[in-house]
Every structure is written in structure tokens, then in C-alpha cells.
Amino acid sequence: MNIRPLAALAAVALPLSLPAAAQQQGTLAQVQQHLKASQTMTAAFAQTDRAGKTLSGTLTLKKPGKVRFQYQKGVPLLIVGDGNALWFIDYSVRQVSRWPVKDSPLGVLLDPSRDLSRYAKVVPTGNPDVVSIEAHDPKRPEYGRITMVFARNAAAPGGLMLQGWVALDSQNNRTTVRLSNQRFNVPVSDGAFRWNDPRRTGGRR
Secondary structure (H helix, E strand, O other): OOOOOHHHHOOOOOOOOOOHHHHHHHHHHHHHHHHHHOOEEEEEEEEEOOOOOEEEEEEEEEOOOEEEEEEOOOOOEEEEEEOOEEEEEEOOOOEEEEEEHHHOOOHHHHOOOOOHHHOEEEOOOOOOOEEEEEEEOOOOHHHOEEEEEEEEOOOOHHHEEEEEEEEEOOOOOEEEEEEEEEEEOOOOOHHHHOOEEOOOOOEEO
């Protein structure tokens, strides 16, 4: 399966009459407004790795810091952010890895208080209906980078609809996530971010 990465489709057309700095600031401010206005989100996702393998599942997000990637039936993987850490659980080998939420590429989505203008830039191409921004910390390249893609939609929070993102780690491993059936600011229980710890018999976190 050959799925073109979101980055190749990402675009934003900005009025040529505005200085470049104003274009950047205006677009980043709109994205920041969307992130602050989207306190919860649920969506279906399709995740494609650099080899072209795609897995699907359900995404549940609650700010600040909580996220759950529930993969399709038969895939023994789970990713959960509990507000403090991002947990990668592989039930097939009973392995659990921990990553600080704020240091992961997803940190930009999970913490609406972060100032995008300090570590993000607009990625311009040419489609007036699509906005793309790339975020990374140049002082900490080991944390990777994320390119988020939004469609302009007046009915969505901040006038933008998150379409997905491309995450690139420090080893240049690319993961593309596409979203569909997005729902914003729906009730989400904190219980959605608990998980069974495979290292313990009957253990939960």
C-alpha cells in the first residue's frame, strides 16, 4: 500500500500583501486557538509507518496530557497518555516503555498552554483550505518533530479541523496518522486512560 504522507498534501496559502512574519503569526495564532478550544476529541485513525504498513483504531484525547490510541482488534499494542507520561504497551512481549508527555512530538497536541510561536512554523505550499505547521525543539532534536495538518472548517473549534499529522523521530522514522469522524468537546471520562499493565498479574494503571 502506497499512501502519500500528509506532509506532501499539507498546504497553506496566505495573502501576499502581508509580511511573512505577520502571515506566520496569524496562522500560528489560529492553530493555537484551535488547540485551546479543543478540550476533548475522539476520532478514528489510520497509522502508516515508513514501510507502508497501516494500522487503524480509535483515538481519544482529553487535555491536558491525556490520550489513548486503541488499535484494531488483534493488534497487541496500546499507547496511553495519563497526563504525566506517555506509555507504550506491547502486550505480546509484556513490555512497557515510558516517555514524558511534554517531550514527545504529541506534546504540542496535548498541552494547549504551550506557545506555538516559540517552536513551530507554518509550512506553506499552495492550498488555501489547508493549514500545516511543523513543530520541534531545535535544542532537543532527540524528541523528533511533528507536522500537523488542519482543514479550514468554520464549524470546528477555532475554525480548523485537525486532519492528522506526520511524526518524525530522531532516527528519521516517519509515522503518518490520518483522522476521520472527528468529534470535539464531547464528554470523555478519565477512566478512558487507564490500562492493564502486562508486567503485573491483573494489574492496572
